[in-house]
Amino acid sequence: MxxxxxxxxxxxxxxxxxxxxxxxxxxxxxxxxxxxxxxxxxxxxxxxxxxxxxxxxxxxxxxxxxxxxxxxxxxxxxxxxxxxxxxxxxxxxxxxxxxxxxxxxxxxxxxxxxxxxxxxxxxADFGTKGVAENAIRLDAKVDADAFRERFVSLMIHARETGEPARIVIVGSGATGTELAAHLRLSERAFFDREGEVQDRLLDLTILEAAPEIMPGSDEDLRKGILKRLAALDVAVVTGAKITAVERDVVRSDSGHWPADITVWAAGxxxxxxxxxxxxxxxxxxxxxxxxxxxxxxxxxxxxxxxxxxxxxxxxxxxxxxxxxxxxxxxxxxxxxxxxxxxxGSPIRPFRFKDKGKLVSLGNAGTVGLVGLGRRDDFFIDGQFAKAAYHALQRRHQWAVLGPLRGSVAILADVISPTKGPAL
Ligand SMILES: Cc1cc2nc3c(=O)[nH]c(=O)nc-3n(C[C@H](O)[C@H](O)[C@H](O)COP(=O)(O)OP(=O)(O)OC[C@H]3O[C@@H](n4cnc5c(N)ncnc54)[C@H](O)[C@@H]3O)c2cc1C
The missing domain is CATH 3.50.50.60 (FAD/NAD(P)-binding domain)
Incomplete structure (x- = not known):
């Protein structure tokens, strides 16, 4: 043809x-x-x-x-x-x-x-005042680049002055919680003496409008995430319906949170x-x-x-x-x-197979639910959860690059020296 x-x-x-x-x-x-x-x-x-x-x-x-x-x-x-x-x-x-x-x-x-x-x-900003002007939304690479640039300059300032940088994340879904955990991991790149206990250079707060984090998620998953966020010293505030995001503060009906960077990650x-x-x-x-x-x-x-x-x-x-x-x-x-x-052949309707929900919290581990094709989901964490979390991207790399190049890309990713804080 x-x-x-x-x-x-x-x-x-x-x-x-x-x-x-x-x-x-x-x-x-x-x-x-x-x-x-x-x-x-x-x-x-x-x-x-x-x-x-x-x-x-x-x-x-x-x-x-x-x-x-x-x-x-x-x-x-x-x-x-x-x-x-x-x-x-x-x-x-x-x-x-x-x-x-x-x-x-x-x-x-x-x-x-x-x-x-x-x-x-x-x-989505749900029409909230000031989000477009004063918050970063992670929708494309340019947003991630803009965030990282600002984050690095704040961390340098925090190291110089001893005043921690304040990052407020609105939304407690996978994006918000995972970002908080990875920022905590990156904080280490700015410590002068790796391995020693040092003062925080970064205050992290997650704000959620619903009465609980990850609305609609399984109870075990929520508990697992809350436990890990606490271990990472991330403050979590629920029931915070945000009314406005200003240049350096996030406001709700019931309180306000000073912020050097606000990340909007809700819906x-x-x-x-x-x-x-x-x-x-x-x-x-x-x-x-x-x-x-x-x-x-x-x-x-x-x-x-x-x-x-x-x-x-x-x-x-x-x-x-x-x-x-x-x-x-x-x-x-x-x-x-x-x-x-x-x-011109008939086609069957699309069927979705829910393979579960996994959340990667940097050094605090990966937690989630894995659907095994039955009515029950299984709560998992540890190395198994980590491997399962990466499986979605591995699948993507195979689908996009083909089996040979996909495998090489996966290997390069696994042995990459730039993993960990690459800042
Ligand atoms: C931080 C973050 C973490 C996430 N984590 C997970 C996760 O762990 N698991 C999970 O399942 N999902 C996750 N998601 C959601 C997931 O990324 C999206 O659901 C998924 O990428 C949607 O795929 P898509 O092909 O519909 O669109 P996208 O992957 O968003 O691709 C859209 C493409 O369209 C292009 N485009 C947009 N507008 C135009 C235009 N006008 N003209 C031409 N091109 C255009 C863009 O450049 C882009 O390449 C996450 C999302 C974010 C932001």
């Missing part, structure tokens, strides 16, 4: 789900796969808090889309998605601005026969661009509503996955959560279902 006659699948967004899908479809052959992303390299988002805290080195984990495209056999188009012309079956990419405002690349149209929207999500919504793409049906968090086969409700040729999609499974009331686990399973499903749909 020539390039011209091959069915064209265009995947918008090369994140946890989109890149796995592009790699899987391209390796099957027979389909012309194009991946679009606004940036030139892929960074696995579940580790963003570690890049922010400086406990892993992002340069080792970043993979060029251009290199991957050559390796896996898809085409890569760098550009920011603006709209989809459903009638003309083209995706509009914005012109790429250069550093002085000039256009590096003109606006372009990318034609498709089938399109998959995998543009990810955004941390997820769809990207604003999703509402402008086309006349898609959106849920109350601005995500594209999809049917059981991940098709958007208005167009059989356009699918959505991951944080950009809102899928309510039969027999449930709420959409699947915005996690890499969901995005990855949806990508694997579409890698199998799309070629069948293109051939």
């Amino acid at each position: 020539t390039q011209a006659t091959r069915h064209r699948i265009v995947i918008l967004g090369g994140g946890s789900g989109g890149l796995e899908l592009a790699s899987a479809l391209a390796s099957r052959g027979g389909i012309a796969v194009t991946l679009v992303d606004r940036v030139g390299s892929h960074l696995w988002k579940p580790r963003l808090h570690e890049f922010a805290a400086g406990t892993v080195n992002s340069t080792l984990s970043e993979i060029s889309f251009y290199m991957l495209a050559k390796m896996r056999g898809f085409r890569f188009e760098q550009g920011s998605v603006e709209t989809i012309d459903r009638a003309g079956r083209t995706v509009r990419l914005a012109a790429m601005p250069g550093p002085n405002g000039e256009d590096f690349a003109d606006a372009r149209n990318v034609p498709y026969d089938t399109c998959v929207v995998a543009l990810g999500g955004l941390t 997820s919504i769809g990207l604003p661009v999703l509402s402008k793409l086309a006349d898609f049906e959106l849920d109350n968090r601005g995500r594209l509503k999809v049917d059981a086969c991940l098709r958007t409700t208005v167009d059989d040729r356009i699918f959505a996955l991951g944080d950009a999609a809102s899928l309510v499974l039969e027999g449930t009331e709420r959409p699947l959560p915005p996690t890499a686990q969901v995005a990855s399973q949806e990508a694997a499903y579409l890698a199998d279902a799309l070629p069948k749909a293109i051939d």
Whole structure:
């Protein structure tokens, strides 16, 4: 089949789900796969808090889309998605601005026969005053870089003056708790004498609006996390409904917390661009509503996955959560279902297998629940939990790089000397 006659699948967004899908479809052959992303390299988002805290080195984990495209056999188009012309079956990419405002690349149209929207999500501020101006949200590598720069300068100041830096994290989900633990790990890089008891250089506080941390999570998991946060000397305040974030203080109805940096890590919504793409049906968090086969409700040729999609499974009331686990399973499903749909064969609905929830708290260990395909979940911690936690990324590396290069990347990661405080 020539390039011209091959069915064209265009995947918008090369994140946890989109890149796995592009790699899987391209390796099957027979389909012309194009991946679009606004940036030139892929960074696995579940580790963003570690890049922010400086406990892993992002340069080792970043993979060029251009290199991957050559390796896996898809085409890569760098550009920011603006709209989809459903009638003309083209995706509009914005012109790429250069550093002085000039256009590096003109606006372009990318034609498709089938399109998959995998543009990810955004941390929700729920309209809280001052979040956009005064808090950092970890949504992309630029946010992690901005955080780390500020963090390092605060820690240098703390070492010089003996006045601890104050970091307030709003939201006690996995991102907030893991970030706190990794920051505590990074604090050690600023101690003058490793191994000796020294005064704190960093005060860490987690604020949660709900009456308990990790709302909706299992009791054992919550207890395990609270115990470890206490051991890490992280203050946890529940029932704190934040009313405003100011430059150096976070306020609620019942109190206020001075902050040199505020990190906002509470909830997820769809990207604003999703509402402008086309006349898609959106849920109350601005995500594209999809049917059981991940098709958007208005167009059989356009699918959505991951944080950009809102899928309510039969027999449930709420959409699947915005996690890499969901995005990855949806990508694997579409890698199998799309070629069948293109051939006109029937496709079965997507089924989600919950493999559990794991939280990595740096030196304080990893805790979580692992679903073993039965009704019971098992609470785990220690080395087994740590290995299970890394399994999701190992799977991603295999899916994206293939078995040989994936194994090499995993080995490089395991023996990397830049693990631990890389700051
Ligand atoms: C700090 C942190 C820790 C997390 N930890 C975990 C965890 O332990 N386990 C877990 O399962 N999940 C975790 N998550 C959630 C997980 O990262 C997301 O659910 C997952 O990455 C979603 O995958 P996705 O493919 O939908 O989107 P993403 O991975 O977000 O990828 C979206 C892609 O779209 C691109 N893009 C965005 N807008 C445009 C545009 N306009 N034009 C072109 N390209 C665009 C982006 O550059 C990006 O490459 C974590 C998230 C964060 C922030």
